[in-house]
Amino acid sequence: MQPIAAPLLQWFQANKRLLPFRQEPSAYHIWVSEIMLQQTRVAAAIPYYNRFIAALPTPADLAVCEPDALRKLWQGLGYYNRVNNMQKAARIVCEQYGGDLPADYDALRSLPGIGDYTAGAIASIAFGIPAPAVDGNVLRVFARLYNDDADVMTPAAKRLFTQRVLDQMPKATPGPYNEALMELGALVCIPGTPHCEACPLADRCLGYAAGRTGELPVKPAPKAKTTVPVTVALVESDAGLLLQRRPAKGLLAGLWQPAAWEKALTKDELTAALAKLGVQATLTEPLPPAKHVFTHRVWQLSGWRGRAEACALPDGFVWAAPEQLAEVYPVPNAFGAYMKR
Structure with a gap:
């Protein structure tokens, strides 16, 4: 696979959305935004993000917020365990790290509600740590780039794709690289039929060359509810x-x-x-x-x-x-x- 970072970052600089958490990309702002965006579209999340940050501008404010008031701030976003875990994590941040999220991937990963992806996003974007941030968008991009029909929901496939993301990562700019991959998946390499004509990586995408982008990524059939x-x-x-x-x-x-x-x-x-x-x-x-x-x-x-x-x-x-x-x-x-x- 040819290197992808240079054309990807050039595309990102020209096409990235002006989002509030990109204007002030502190670790706390990135954390709040990433947790909100786990199950919510960006456009829908922005008003909630702005209201949340205005009411609770620091981890210390989040840590002491009365639970019903906290859930009221979150009302409409759903998946309330997300904000419950955020408050637990904020209390740990205040008790163990002086009120600031730690600039360490493993320490971030150990906090309640912060998984591999969120830890990677905070570490890379806020602190410049070369950690991968692999979400569904990134898995889709790399399944098509490598023309790989592995089931992206299996642990083995996720490990393989994560290593590929890391192999392509420019160590000097891991945050913009991770953001660019997420943005590419959100705007261009979308589910179903991607906008390959607008993709900065089309000339090196093996899935595009094989005419298989619409078939990828491979996922198991959803379980009955x-x-x-x-x-x-x-x-x-x-x-x-x-x-x-x-x-x-x-x-x-x-x-x-x-x-x-x-x-x-x-x-x-x-x-x-x-x-x-x-x-x-x-x-x-x-x-x-x-x-x-x-x-x-x-x-x-x-x-x-x-x-x-x-x-x-x-x-x-x-x-x-x-x-x-x-x-x-x-x-x-x-x-x-x-x-x-």
């Missing part, structure tokens, strides 16, 4: 909307939601379930069916809307006034279709 019925009670009183805190561990840990049961309930069964909480509700309006897809499961949502008299509630339930819904209680997007009502 488990479908779970969820019945929601959207109950309002003069004191606000009935909310329930989810368990401290597991899916959507610690977040708030409308009262819900992970099973199919009839209107009468839902009324009885609410009565067990002390809520004497009159359910009048069926909620339209909705669906929310997680990594390994699919929620099929249904339920009823109604009213009740405000009453004392058991632990883990509250009546949330509209301003509290907006500012205090983080409710996941899984219930977005109903919360808008």
